[in-house]
Amino acid sequence: MNQSMTYEEFQARVGSVILTENGNCPVTPVVQMLQGKWKLQIIYELCIQSPMRFGELKKMLKPITNTMLTNALKELEGDGLVHREQYNEIPPRVEYSLTEKGTDLLPVFYAISQWGMKYIP
Amino acid sequence: MNQSMTYEEFQARVGSVILTENGNCPVTPVVQMLQGKWKLQIIYELCIQSPMRFGELKKMLKPITNTMLTNALKELEGDGLVHREQYNEIPPRVEYSLTEKGTDLLPVFYAISQWGMKYIP
DNA sequence: GTACTTAGTACGAAAAACCATACTGATAGA
């Protein structure tokens, strides 16, 4: 699809699919999934480099706290966007990477960034 | 662009543009703009029918409170996504509609809904 | 003069998100 899709074209294609009334809207839950202060940045870091260790992520997202990073990663893992691989070594090593479900979000990010580049100065 | 764009293709095209480090990321502010419990649903209602009066919107988003609807609309207007037209009548009449900037979000919603339809059961 | 209409405001309470700081467990190396 191109950037200049009109409202009518969109409506014609998915108009009857996006429904907020009965809770079947396929957009709202996605945005909800990406909410929170850190999730997008975590996904972005995992786009840049993957896999990444907990400590590496923490370094990249500098002012983040252990708690927030842990929670965000747990939720992302729970939503199936991030894979957590734990190695039983001492000191512990845990590596995070994007799942296919996670990388499938890239077209979304691409569309958003197109809009952002047009409208954000 | 198509739905099956790979990570490498995305990186090749916008890899150097999306930057969280220096705050120039064109994705984060967009998602931030759409955050909040009601904004997406308001935009959706205005996609379906436009213009809409305050009371009509309120009826559609049933459990929403006056305060939340007012705040969300003010922020959407402030972000330039929604246009507010006030008629000096009694009782008052105010009509809301999407701006071009707002309708330009439709490709984003389309991309999201593609993802959603694939992954949300 | 009373009730009804619409598009909000005002204000306080509840809930959710976020933050700061301290702490743990298991081992390796000095």
Add this chain to the structure above:
DNA sequence: TCTATCAGTATGGTTTTTCGTACTAAGTAC
């Protein structure tokens, strides 16, 4: 024995969102 490493937990506090309820202004119809 002492210290360092790593991936988190625990706990309590602050800030931001959201909710609930009551209220306003200005005119119109009765």
